[in-house]
Amino acid sequence: MPTKPGQQSPRRPRRRMRAATLALATVAGTLTGLHLWLNTNAFGDSTLCGGAVATEEAEAVLTGPGRISDRPGPRRAPADGETGFDCIIERSAAGLPGSKTGRLHVQGTRERGDFAFTGGRWPDPSTVSFFPGGGVAPGRAWVQLPAACTDRQAGVAEAYAEVGADPAKLVRLLTDTANRISGRAGCAQGEPLSAPDRIAPAAPQRPATADSVCGLPGFTLPAVARETFQDAGSTWSCGTAAGEGAEQAYATFSATQDPAVIAGIRKSEGFTGQGFDATHTVTECSGKPTYFAMEPGPRYTESLGAGAPAPRDLFTAFTKAAEAGFGCAKPAAAR
Structure with missing residues (x-):
């Protein structure tokens, strides 16, 4: 029916409603995308620390919301050949009240083959839960690289995390890391290293x-x-x-x-x-x-x-x- 002079077409409110809905959807989509970018690891890289650490494994250790990022560790340029690296991994959430930054320090080092039993910067071995090729103590763990990676000193992948970090997840991260860095250094063994099925608790x-x-x-x-x-x-x-x-x-x-x-x-x-x-x-x-x-x-x-x-x-x-x-x-x- 024709619209009388001065009378608004009924289609115009519908168009305005559709435009407003579209605008709201656009804003909501933008906010959702921003949230995913700032507070989750969606669309992030699959590896960290120059390809030494799997992002998925780091996410498992650093629980909670936040985006994963990495930066060089304090040694920055380790002289440990192709298996050496030093990396700080962080997970932080933007705009979430009460959230804190989770931090994980992962590195590839070289030590004398009996490093785990000689003190120094390593914990008292009587407080360590050992498993084949590695050990875990509150807030830290290590996995030894294959014997072919030993050149005057043994290759080691080690990590420092919060004391309450899940030891099994930390060991899985380091086992994967040890396989990655030994593979790129050409000293991997025939079968890749595997994480233990069970880690015994520390004895009182x-x-x-x-x-x-x-x-x-x-x-x-x-x-x-x-x-x-x-x-x-x-x-x-x-x-x-x-x-x-x-x-x-x-x-x-x-x-x-x-x-x-x-x-x-x-x-x-x-x-x-x-x-x-x-x-x-x-x-x-x-x-x-x-x-x-x-x-x-x-x-x-x-x-x-x-x-x-x-x-x-x-x-x-x-x-x-x-x-x-x-x-x-x-x-x-x-x-």
């Missing part, structure tokens, strides 16, 4: 038994009151403590038959065939190469002038007591 400290410290019959340490005992099958470690409240570390004793660790040890600079020194040795036990180590603690060092045995003698007592458990044909201490 317990009272020490006077005549079988660390569960070794005949091994006695009169000053020791508490111990932390870890047994992952191929790797064994025991930290001992003494003093008021049993807080002062006396010594940590370790042993491993892990083939990946043994291979890294044997190819490391300074290895003589029997070990590195008098308290870091390798011997044959039931046909298996077995590494033994002892790291003295503050209490033991302080007690050396008050009748404590010399480090080599204490190490000999430890390895002699450990022979039965590992089936060694002869004392493991260096002669």
Whole structure:
């Protein structure tokens, strides 16, 4: 029907409504896209840290909202050949009240093959949950690269995360990273490294038994009151403590038959065939190469002038007591 002069066509409001709806949809789409870009990792790269780390694995470790980004770590230009890198991965959410930035430090380094048992920047091995080719402690983990990647020192993929980070997810990230960097360096093994099906929880400290410290019959340490005992099958470690409240570390004793660790040890600079020194040795036990180590603690060092045995003698007592458990044909201490 014709529209009378001065009367508005009924089609015009419909057109305006459609235009307004389209405008709102456009704004909503823009806001949605902005949210996806700022607060999720949609449309992001599939790898980080120059291709060393899978973004999907980093997302699994850094839970919560936010976009994943990466930047060079403090070492920036590591001199570790093709397997070396240093990278900070962050996940932050924009405009979300109460959100915080999650941070993950991942790097490829080189260490002496027995690095996990020698202290320094590495945690006390008695507090570590070991698995074949690696270990995990609260807030950190590492995976050893294949033996072909060892050149004077063993290749290692390691990560530092928040203490509450899921250890299994952290280990999966590092296993994938180790495969990536060993592959591009041309030192990968035939079958790729695989993450363990299960990671045993860290053991709590317990009272020490006077005549079988660390569960070794005949091994006695009169000053020791508490111990932390870890047994992952191929790797064994025991930290001992003494003093008021049993807080002062006396010594940590370790042993491993892990083939990946043994291979890294044997190819490391300074290895003589029997070990590195008098308290870091390798011997044959039931046909298996077995590494033994002892790291003295503050209490033991302080007690050396008050009748404590010399480090080599204490190490000999430890390895002699450990022979039965590992089936060694002869004392493991260096002669």
